[in-house]
Amino acid sequence: MKLNIALLAGDGIGPEVIDQAVKVSNAVAQKFNHEIVWTSALTGTAAIDAVGEPYPDATHDICMAADAVLFGAIGHPRYDNDPKATVRPEQGLLKMRKKLGLFANVRPTFTFPSLIDNSPLKRERIEGTDLIILRELTGGIYFGERGRKDDGNTAFDTCTYTRVEVQRLAKLGFEMAMARGKRLCCVDKANVLETSRLWRETVQDMEKDFPEVTVSYEFVDAVAMRLVQWPNSYDVLITENLFGDILTDEASVISGSMGLMPSASIGVHTSLFEPIHGSYPQAAGKDIANPLATVLSAAMMFEDAFGLKEEAELIRSVVNKSLAEGIVTEDLSGKNKAYKTSEVGDWLAKNI
Amino acid sequence: MKLNIALLAGDGIGPEVIDQAVKVSNAVAQKFNHEIVWTSALTGTAAIDAVGEPYPDATHDICMAADAVLFGAIGHPRYDNDPKATVRPEQGLLKMRKKLGLFANVRPTFTFPSLIDNSPLKRERIEGTDLIILRELTGGIYFGERGRKDDGNTAFDTCTYTRVEVQRLAKLGFEMAMARGKRLCCVDKANVLETSRLWRETVQDMEKDFPEVTVSYEFVDAVAMRLVQWPNSYDVLITENLFGDILTDEASVISGSMGLMPSASIGVHTSLFEPIHGSYPQAAGKDIANPLATVLSAAMMFEDAFGLKEEAELIRSVVNKSLAEGIVTEDLSGKNKAYKTSEVGDWLAKNI
Numbered sequence: 274m275k276l277n278i279a280l281l282a283g284d285g286i287g288p289e290v291i292d293q294a295v296k297v298s299n300a301v302a303q304k305f306n307h308e309i310v311w312t313s314a315l316t317g318t319a320a321i322d323a324v325g326e327p328y329p330d331a332t333h334d335i336c337m338a339a340d341a342v343l344f345g346a347i348g349h350p351r352y353d354n355d356p357k358a359t360v361r362p363e364q365g366l367l368k369m370r371k372k373l374g375l376f377a378n379v380r381p382t383f384t385f386p387s388l389i390d391n392s393p394l395k396r397e398r399i400e401g402t403d404l405i406i407l408r409e410l411t412g413g414i415y416f417g418e419r420g421r422k423d424d425g426n427t428a429f430d431t432c433t434y435t436r437v438e439v440q441r442l443a444k445l446g447f448e449m450a451m452a453r454g455k456r457l458c459c460v461d462k463a464n465v466l467e468t469s470r471l472w473r474e475t476v477q478d479m480e481k482d483f484p485e486v487t488v489s490y491e492f493v494d495a496v497a498m499r500l501v502q503w504p505n506s507y508d509v510l511i512t513e514n515l516f517g518d519i520l521t522d523e524a525s526v527i528s529g530s531m532g533l534m535p536s537a538s539i540g541v542h543t544s545l546f547e548p549i550h551g552s553y554p555q556a557a558g559k560d561i562a563n564p565l566a567t568v569l570s571a572a573m574m575f576e577d578a579f580g581l582k583e584e585a586e587l588i589r590s591v592v593n594k595s596l597a598e599g600i601v602t603e604d605l606s607g608k609n610k611a612y613k614t615s616e617v618g619d620w621l622a623k624n625i
Numbered sequence: 626m627k628l629n630i631a632l633l634a635g636d637g638i639g640p641e642v643i644d645q646a647v648k649v650s651n652a653v654a655q656k657f658n659h660e661i662v663w664t665s666a667l668t669g670t671a672a673i674d675a676v677g678e679p680y681p682d683a684t685h686d687i688c689m690a691a692d693a694v695l696f697g698a699i700g701h702p703r704y705d706n707d708p709k710a711t712v713r714p715e716q717g718l719l720k721m722r723k724k725l726g727l728f729a730n731v732r733p734t735f736t737f738p739s740l741i742d743n744s745p746l747k748r749e750r751i752e753g754t755d756l757i758i759l760r761e762l763t764g765g766i767y768f769g770e771r772g773r774k775d776d777g778n779t780a781f782d783t784c785t786y787t788r789v790e791v792q793r794l795a796k797l798g799f800e801m802a803m804a805r806g807k808r809l810c811c812v813d814k815a816n817v818l819e820t821s822r823l824w825r826e827t828v829q830d831m832e833k834d835f836p837e838v839t840v841s842y843e844f845v846d847a848v849a850m851r852l853v854q855w856p857n858s859y860d861v862l863i864t865e866n867l868f869g870d871i872l873t874d875e876a877s878v879i880s881g882s883m884g885l886m887p888s889a890s891i892g893v894h895t896s897l898f899e900p901i902h903g904s905y906p907q908a909a910g911k912d913i914a915n916p917l918a919t920v921l922s923a924a925m926m927f928e929d930a931f932g933l934k935e936e937a938e939l940i941r942s943v944v945n946k947s948l949a950e951g952i953v954t955e956d957l958s959g960k961n962k963a964y965k966t967s968e969v970g971d972w973l974a975k976n977i
């Protein structure tokens with residue numbers, strides 16, 4: 274099979290972790306007789322520095338022409354404390370999501386038995402956790418009208434959702450629930466927000482089409498609690514963009530394996546796969562960042578974008594082997610030897 | 626001293642826990658020679674049932690005439706899954722906050738040494754946690770314009786903030802930080818939202834007036850993670866209404882003492898004190914709910930609304946004594962005897 278993949282390494286540790294995913298993917302392709310055509314393109318700070326734009330048109334064209342996008346991370350501290358900056362790397366991310374129609378961010382949270390004690394939660398709270406948060410990614414307050422009034426002394430942001438947007442996301446949620454534990458939780462703030470009431474009523478209307486799925490409705494503040502208390506009580510959660518931003522990050526730390534969590538963003542035009550960790554600028558260029566989340570994102574890509582399940586499973590099993598044998602970067606090595614980012618990648622590729 | 630206190634018991638377990646706070650407050654008043662005049666008023670579902678309105682004018686007049694308000698909880702499951710209900714108990718809460726000008730919700734999260742093992746977090750993660758989240762309570766998306774368009778198929782909510790609103794809340798945050806650990810964290814989403822950029826730039830402008838306070842700026846998603854990872858790394862956090870709703874609830878469960886956490890809402894016209902737990906309808910009328918959060922809210926009232934620090938400390942020490950001696954409700958009793966709500970209240974009053 275010929276796989277056309279756009280490669281967006283991005284900022285910070287992005288390029289280093291992407292390199293390892295490429296090594297592993299190439300090893301898989303060789304073994305299964307696929308041909309991967311990688312096309313690299315600029316995004317984030319790297320793109321701003323090169324062409325003044327965090328998501329240049331040239332990059333967009335490459336993504337549109339590809340069957341899937343493998344993405345590193347973007348973000349740079351020089352923009353963080355400057356509320357007045359007019360060009361920001363994050364704008365590139367938002368523009369990319371919107372232009373590629375990446376409407377659903379799929380964020381699994383699961384545990385690795387060997388890493389469970391890294392969790393800030395007690396073992397009995399976290400054991401058995403295997404949930405997916407499905408975050409709407411191209412609507413809501415991220416993309417509504419915003420601005421200033423009264424000489425800059427009043428600011429506003431608008432959150433908007435249409436029924437069709439909710440249906441599209443919720444349908445995916447119902448389908449995922451059907452393929453898993455058949456439980457769906459709709460997360461909203463329907464006791465306050467009109468957009469949340471639209472979410473809730475739309476999902477309620479869809480229940481009849483998925484009679485086997487047990488649906489619950491919970492307020493976002495309650496979910497923020499329960500994710501810490503009993504994360505293992507959830508199966509699939511669906512929610513709007515901003516709530517999803519907060520809850521997916523909260524969920525990511527409870528597993529104790531933040532550095533290992535992959536994600537997919539499912540789109541109208543293509544799909545994108547990326548580690549959930551950020552650009553981690555402090556570690557950039559040091560060859561110490563954990564590449565496993567990116568490697569596991571490549572596994573998701575093989576399975577979800579190309580239907581190559583066996584290839585995906587092979588990557589996952591080699592990752593598990595590296596964990597079992599302690600071929601890991603310093604964030605996971607404890608008192609044992611810490612391997613370099615590139616060494617972990619080489620080891621994985623060799624073991625494919 | 627004469628203390629005029631409006632008493633809003635509300636729904637669910639509200640009346641039961643409020644009763645115990647009244648007993649304890651009366652015992653304190655007797656001991657210190659204060660006269661408390663309690664004036665009860667209806668709110669929430671109880672008010673809807675009686676007069677068709679969750680925050681009736683008569684209740685508002687009583688609150689305005691009082692020096693402080695002691696509040697139980699509101700909310701009823703019969704409204705939760707009905708997105709089309711036109712009168713909701715929560716509207717009463719929001720109207721009350723707005724009309725009383727309760728602009729700052731003060732939510733401490735601290736630990737009780739004897740309860741620390743109730744936390745879902747490991748001991749080393751939670752030990753030493755003593756933080757305050759200051760949540761803006763009368764602005765933002767809770768109070769902006771909202772509605773439907775396109776035959777109900779599009780919904781919108783608007784988040785608005787003015788510089789003056791941010792300054793008012795932030796000033797309190799700086800002052801609290803000065804009286805504590807001198808560290809302030811401004812929580813926002815300035816990489817996306819214009820209102821957040823107004824927050825960040827306003828707080829940055831105020832830094833020079835509080836040179837001793839170390840200020841940090843963190844994105845709400847990052848804070849949602851760090852609250853689970855290292856809650857004991859925070860001192861005072863300030864944030865807007867919706868972020869505060871989510872983060873205060875998340876923070877409340879990490880201590881393992883959710884049933885004990887008090888809160889204050891500081892207002893233009895008066896201040897209101899309430900337990901952070903909800904109306905817990907499943908337990909209503911069973912005399913099993915934990916009254917300690919409400920009793921500790923009364924302690925906050927003595928101190929913050931009336932400047933009666935000694936009285937507040939006495940309440941706190943009696944609460945600690947009840948914990949040490951196991952005079953607690955079933956949520957805390959473990960394998961030991963569970964006391965009734967009213968028995969705990971009686972014991973506390975007697976020991977004042």
Ligand SMILES: CC(C)[C@H](C(=O)O)[C@@H](O)C(=O)O
Nearest residue numbers: 348363366367518816817846
């Ligand atoms: C960088 C930022 C705009 C982005 C978001 O909020 O969506 C990030 O936090 C994420 O979750 O991918």
Ligand SMILES: CC(C)[C@H](C(=O)O)[C@@H](O)C(=O)O
Nearest residue numbers: 464465494700715718719870
């Ligand atoms: C009941 C609801 C409207 C309320 C809020 O969101 O403010 C509650 O969650 C709270 O935090 O007091």
